Amino acid sequence: MFxxxxxxxxxxxxxxxxxxxxxVTFETAALSMVFGVIIALLLTLMRQGRNPVLRGFAAxxxxxxxxxxxxxxxxxLYFGLGSFGLxxxxxxxxxxxxxxxxxxxxxxxxxxxxxxxxxTQLRAARSLGMSAAQAYxxxxxxxLLRIVFxxxxxxxxxxxLMTSLGVIVGLNNDLTGVTQDYNVKTFRTFEFFALAAxxxxxxxKAIVAVARILSWRLFRY
Amino acid sequence: xIEIDNVHKSFxxxxxxxxxxxxxxxxxxxxxxxxxxxxxxxxxxxxxxxESIKSGSIRVDGTEVHAPGTDINKLRQKIGIVFQQWNAxxxxxxxxxxxxxxxxxxxxxxxxxxxxxxxxxxxVGLADKLKVFPGKLSGGQxxxxxxxxxxxxxxxxxxFDEATSAxxxxxxxxxxxxxxxxxxxxxxxxxxxHEIRFARDVSDRVAFFRNGLVHEIGTPDQxxxxxxxxxxxxxxxxxx
Numbered sequence: 001m002f003x004x005x006x007x008x009x010x011x012x013x014x015x016x017x018x019x020x021x022x023x024v025t026f027e028t029a030a031l032s033m034v035f036g037v038i039i040a041l042l043l044t045l046m047r048q049g050r051n052p053v054l055r056g057f058a059a060x061x062x063x064x065x066x067x068x069x070x071x072x073x074x075x076x077l078y079f080g081l082g083s084f085g086l087x088x089x090x091x092x093x094x095x096x097x098x099x100x101x102x103x104x105x106x107x108x109x110x111x112x113x114x115x116x117x118x119x120t121q122l123r124a125a126r127s128l129g130m131s132a133a134q135a136y137x138x139x140x141x142x143x144l145l146r147i148v149f150x151x152x153x154x155x156x157x158x159x160x161l162m163t164s165l166g167v168i169v170g171l172n173n174d175l176t177g178v179t180q181d182y183n184v185k186t187f188r189t190f191e192f193f194a195l196a197a198x199x200x201x202x203x204x205k206a207i208v209a210v211a212r213i214l215s216w217r218l219f220r221y
Numbered sequence: 222x223i224e225i226d227n228v229h230k231s232f233x234x235x236x237x238x239x240x241x242x243x244x245x246x247x248x249x250x251x252x253x254x255x256x257x258x259x260x261x262x263x264x265x266x267x268x269x270x271x272e273s274i275k276s277g278s279i280r281v282d283g284t285e286v287h288a289p290g291t292d293i294n295k296l297r298q299k300i301g302i303v304f305q306q307w308n309a310x311x312x313x314x315x316x317x318x319x320x321x322x323x324x325x326x327x328x329x330x331x332x333x334x335x336x337x338x339x340x341x342x343x344x345v346g347l348a349d350k351l352k353v354f355p356g357k358l359s360g361g362q363x364x365x366x367x368x369x370x371x372x373x374x375x376x377x378x379x380x381f382d383e384a385t386s387a388x389x390x391x392x393x394x395x396x397x398x399x400x401x402x403x404x405x406x407x408x409x410x411x412x413x414x415h416e417i418r419f420a421r422d423v424s425d426r427v428a429f430f431r432n433g434l435v436h437e438i439g440t441p442d443q444x445x446x447x448x449x450x451x452x453x454x455x456x457x458x459x460x461x
Contacts, residue, residue, distance in 0.1 A: 123271055124308035124367075128322035128374060129298040138325060142312045221312055221354040 004190075011191040014182050018192075021178035022199045028166075028174060029159040032095055036102025036155070043107035044114065058107065065104020070162050073097045078169040094166035094174075098159050105155055106148075113147040114140070146219050153211040157204045164200070175199060222246055223268060223378065223411070228277035230263055230433075237263050239433035240277070245378075250410045252420035252441075255430030256456060261413045262305075264430075265380050268411070269300040281378070298326060301371030305383040307363045309355035315342065316351040319370045327374065334373075341369035345399050361392030365399050372403075379403065381412045417460060421445045429453045 046058035065073070074097030081088060088096070117140050125135035164176040171177045179196040183189050223245040230238040238260040245251050253261040266272035268279055270286050270293045279286040284296055310318050319338035323329045329337070342348055345365040355363050364384060371379060381400065385393045397419050404410055404423040414420050420427055420441065427444040429437040429452075437444055437453045448454050 120304065120306060120308045121310065124304065124310070126294075127269060127271060127297060127302045127304075128370070129294045129326040130322065131294055134325055138321065139310055146312070219312075221356055 006191060007188055008191055010182075010186055010188050011195045014178075014192065015195070017178050017182075018175060018196060018199060021173060021175040022203060024173050025160060025163045025175040025200075026203055028091070028095055028163050029098070029156065032098040032102055032159050032163075033152075033156050035095075035099045036106055036159070037152075039099065039103035040106035040110055043103060044110040047107070047111065048114075061100075062104045062107050065101050066108065070097065070101045071165050071168065073100055074165050074169060090166060090169045090171040091173075093169050094163060094171055097165070098162050101162065102155055102159055105158075106152070109148050109151040109155075110144070113144045116147050117143045149211070149215055149219070153208060156207050156211075160203050160207065161200065222280075222282060223409075224278075224280040225264070225268070226278045226280075228264070228267060228279060229275040230260070230267060230272065231275055237433050238267070238274075241430075241433070241435055242277075243428060243435060243438075245409060245411055247377075247409055248407050249425045250404045250408075250412070250423050252412045252414055252424040252427045253430055254414065254417065254420060254427060254444075254456070255436075259430040260433040261430045262382050265302070265382050265411065265413050268380060269297050269302055271302075294326070298374055299377040300380060301374060301376035301378065302380040302382065303364070303367050303371055303384045305386050307360070307367040307387075309358075309363045309366060311355055313354075314351065315347060315353050315355065315358070315366050318355065318366060319373045322370070323373050337373050337375075338369070341372045342366070344372070344402075345369045346395070359392060360388045361395045364388065364392075364396045368396075368399055368403075377409060379408050379410045381410065381414065383413050383415065386415060415460065417445060417457065429456065431456075 043058040043061060046054040047062075049055060074094055077097050077100075078088065078090065078093035121139050121143065122135050125139040126132070130138065163174055166174050167176045167180050172181055175196055179192045182192045186192070223243075225241060225243040228238055228241045229236070237258075241260070241264060243251070253264070255261050263272055267274050268281070268286065274287050281296060281300060285291055286293070286296060310321070313321060316335070316338055319342060320331075320334040323334040323337055324331065339348070339351065342351060345368055347362060347365055347369065350358065350362065350366075355366065358366065384400065385396050388396060393416070397416060400410075400412070401419075401423055412420065412424070424441050426438060427441050428435050429444055429448070431452055437448060437450050444453065445457065448457060
């Protein structure tokens with residue numbers, strides 16, 4: 001009943017290609033985090049602000065990003081925009097989709113983090129003659145960074161795993177794309193995807209490890 | 222000189238200060254006593270513009286605190302304040318807490334700021350805690366650090382908002398000693414306090430606040446030693 005013979009040699013031979021794919025995966029995730037953090041900060045500011053249009057825009061973004069499947073978010077960006085005549089590359093659709101998702105989740109984290117830094121810290125900073133901008137930059141943000149650091153790490157791992165969705169919009173040079181290409185050619189599904197899973201696992205673990213080392217250096221208190 | 226003229230302040234519907242006038246001269250120590258909710262802490266926050274006022278005026282050295290054109294950050298450089306909840310910056314060491322504002326606000330060099338910070342921290346008895354994070358200090362030590370942090374800006378005025386109210390009883394003494402030292406050195410101070418004996422010792426004048434108004438004011442011997450109004454007598458009895 002179990003007469004499948006494993007062929008790991010084929011998978012090992014594909015390893016260099018898959019590692020190149022893993023790099024694309026990591027790069028895409030890292031980029032989506034950089035943009036995600038910037039947009040999340042803007043969304044957080046918009047939501048704190050007085051302008052009802054901006055507040056509504058931010059609330060809608062966060063709400064949609066967190067309550068719809070990330071698969072759909074990428075799909076709509078690729079095929080949905082395509083049907084309006086706006087054609088973007090597979091890679092761009094993936095990057096934009098994950099960035100959209102990251103920004104929504106991170107904005108929510110930042111809001112919680114801001115609440116966790118007491119108002120009295122701002123007050124004490126202002127009482128020493130600091131401008132509002134200085135007080136945020138020197139007192140509030142450093143404390144906020146520590147509070148959101150682990151959620152940020154989680155989101156980075158999540159972003160790496162989400163890049164595997166690129167295959168549904170035709171991306172073929174990231175880790176999943178490369179793996180899928182080999183799978184289609186050889187039908188060694190188990191071997192290739194098991195190897196790819198190991199690589200995803202290692203990337204995720206490496207991110208957590210680097211984050212831990214970073215947090216030792218950054219947060220001395 | 223701090224000149225407070227017919228100041229009104231409300232939080233929404235609630236009037237907390239209902240026309241207070243008070244003058245604090247250079248070198249003077251004025252204590253404000255009174256029950257909670259009498260508006261004394263709020264008044265302190267209004268003096269350096271951390272709270273807005275509804276009407277009236279507050280002038281510090283002739284500068285209108287609440288006028289729209291006033292550079293409030295500049296004005297705050299000469300008004301130090303110490304809060305009930307000390308508000309140490311937890312992500313900075315004791316030394317960095319004290320150095321930060323002189324460097325970033327006054328633009329002092331790192332060396333100058335450090336020199337000043339060490340001097341002030343030695344002054345309050347924390348010379349051996351420079352590299353420690355505030356989380357490792359007792360409440361009394363954190364409060365003394367907060368005093369050093371305010372003093373490092375070389376302020377002309379110091380405001381104390383119930384500086385010892387949140388401390389364990391055995392730690393109150395060390396903070397009061399630091400404040401006493403400051404008063405003896407001629408610092409102009411406004412204290413909101415529940416430490417009546419201390420207020421009597423260090424103050425030039427004592428103001429008793431009640432329902433958002435100065436109810437009785439005078440020398441410590443008058444207001445605390447020989448109060449005239451029945452509410453003042455009741456208040457002093459209630460806390461003894």
